Amino acid sequence: MTLARLAARHGVATSYSPAPGRTVHASDTAVAAALAALGVDAASAPTDPPERLLPPTVVAWADGGVPRWAADPPAGTEWRLRLEDGDRFDAWEPGTATPLGVHRLRATAPDGRTAEAHLIVAPPTAPTPPTRTHGLLVQLYSLLSSRSWGMGDLADLADLASWSARTHGTGFLQVNPLHAAVPAGPEGGTDPSPYRPSSRRFPDPVHLRVEDVPEYAYVAGHATEAARLRDDVLTKGGLIDRDAVWALKRTALEAVHAVPLTPGRRAAYCDFLAAQGTALDDHATYCALAERYGPDWHTWPTALQDARSAETGHARRELMDRVDFHSRLAWLTDGQLAAAQRAAREAGMPIGLVHDLAVGVHPGGADAWAQRDVFAQGISVGAPPDAFNARGQDWGLPPWRPDRLAETGYAAFRDLLRGVMRHAGAVRIDHVMGLFRLWWIPEGEPPTEGTYVHYDAEAMLAVLLLEATRSGTYVIGEDLGTVAPGVRETLHARGVLGTSVLWFERDWEGGGRPIPADAWRTDCVATATTHDLPSTAARLTGDDVRLRERLGLSTASGAEAAAEVAEWLALFTREGLLAGGTYDEEEAVRAVHRFLWRTPARMTGVWLPDLVGDRRPQNLPGTWTEYPNWRLPVADAAGHPVTLEELAASPRAHALLSVFAEPLEGTRVPLTGPPDARPD
Helix, strand or coil, X not given: CCHHHHHHHCCECCXXXXXXXXXXXXXXXXXXXXXHHCCCCCCCCCCCCCCCCCCCEEEEECCCCCCHHHHCCCCCCEEEEECCCCCCCEECCCCCCCCCEEEEEEEECCCCCEEEEEEEEECCCCCCCCCCEEEEEECHHHCCCCCCCCCCCHHHHHHHHHHHHHHHCCXXXXXXXXXXXXXXXXXXXXXXXXXXXXXXXXXXXXXXXXXXXXXXXXXXXXXXXXXXXXXXXXXXXCCCCHHHHHHHHHHHXXXXXXXXXXXXXXXXXXXXXXXXXXXXXXXXXXXXXHHHHCCCHHHCCHHHHCCCCHHHHHHHHHCHHHHHHHHHHHHHHHHHHHHHHHHHHHCCCCXXXXXXXXXXXCCCCHHHHHCHHHECCCEEEEECCCCCCCCCEEEEECCECHHHHHHCCCHHHHHHHHHHCCCCCEEEECCHHHHCEEEEEECCCCHHHCEEEEXXXXXXXXXXXXXXXXXXXXXXXXXXXXXXXXXXXXXXXXXXXXXXXXHHCEECCCCCEECCHHHCCCCEEEECCCCCCCCHHHHHHCHHHHHHHHCCCCCCCHHXXXXXXXXXXXXXXXXXXXXXXXXXXXXXXXXXXXXXXXCCCCEEEEEHHHHXXXXXXXXXXXXXXXXXXCCCCCECCCCCECCHHHHHCCXXXXXXXXXXXXXXXXXXXXXXXXXXXXXX
């Protein structure tokens, strides 16, 4: 079998199109490496492998009639189905009404061949927000209050939700990924990026408000150091030091762990352990082993690199107290996440918290260790070269193997979604295009030497919609950048909202002019910026260009950037959102958000630092040591840190959020959609 035919059989691309009319061929080396990571030897694969009667996983949409795959087996094939909560196989016919879920299907052909497959029965669309609403986009670590221990925490998040909803009618808070970070090694230096976590299945206890843990009332001695960490950031201009915050919180929580739980809380904790099962046991075991052997499991003794080995089981028992400690932290963090979502809903938010699901995990972290068989070895994901980055990107994240996902009925993806949707009103899927394909880069090679590997997008979307419907969670896809043809259309048809950022919304096929408000898409979250882009004030004033110039980063000239901004301001003026003539920066920022609110977008997001005129981006792509990414507190226009209490009292913040209470012609559009099924 030729390499091209073998690659096509396994979903490995041999070429791709970075732009219309242009095709780039992947190297044979990249294709062979991707196949090898899928367990296929390109040199010795059989020329004509036997066809399965059924694929490992098949999909039936609840409104779709007889699925296409049901016509592939020979006529006369007998079908039997065991429901996910059943204990026997019963006769079944494709196209008949079947409960939503992941069931087990058995086919028997007339010639005696048999096959079993996972059958995902999914709703046709995800839940849809019933009304338009606006909300805030916040990097939680950056939001310090007068009670924080050096970085924002879950109690701060709950307070922000309650204040903004009750005072300004906000409908949601979109927060950065709260996934568990890779522990710091002996030399410290935890990666501060929330997009390269140790585990996406469990939240990070660094976000805990320690004083809100009931058992903390019986320990003491941490207030002075907590105040010092807070003051270092708020009054001395320091950066957020996640390692120092966690060192102090860990000490306090270890003291808390020594306090016996009351009978009622012990019962609740045991229920949590039972519900989370092996996944939590694995995560806590990794954390305990990382304390002894370091944060990268590749450097551990060989036997411990296997989460299922006898030696790992022995170590788990030996470290039982530390395993219980980390399990307890997961329980406490889960409880405070629930409290934050409850506070948001009780304050009147129709959506509440919007959690962010990162595209992958750190190769040395907990998920890659516990689910080693699901991850492709020797591969990293990223992006191919494009107009913005001629060298491509390597994100340092191992991809899931599509074949292993299918063999297990997408169990890892289902478990992940249940966890992130557990206390969410909506979930943002980072790089949602990854449900369709990912750029695989062989270990040791530059991003230019990668190739796309395709996933079963129908199955991935079916799992996503199934779990979203079961939890009553809305779904937002981050679909910025290079998007393959048909992806946005497919997501739209399945009820997944997109992401529209003002500065990118131009008519690229008609001269590149800004798109008027009434021409924006409805099913999206409309924003002025993201965590990877400049704040609105920085964009309007040109501070973003000057920052990049100081750091020696390639950028558009100041004149080009100013011309782009002027085009948008002229459009705002024509639409009656900005007075002609002279106006100040704050007026221009408000005009940006008046414009966003005038679009038909179902959700409009306001970058929290925009409330106080912060000029600094939270993350500056292309930098590492040159810029303090992910470590800046929210600050005012002069760079002075602003506490949550000060933000809530800020006239500038109130003036900006009052935009969403202004009557604007054309802002209200009739929307249809199922009511919010989530209970209050």
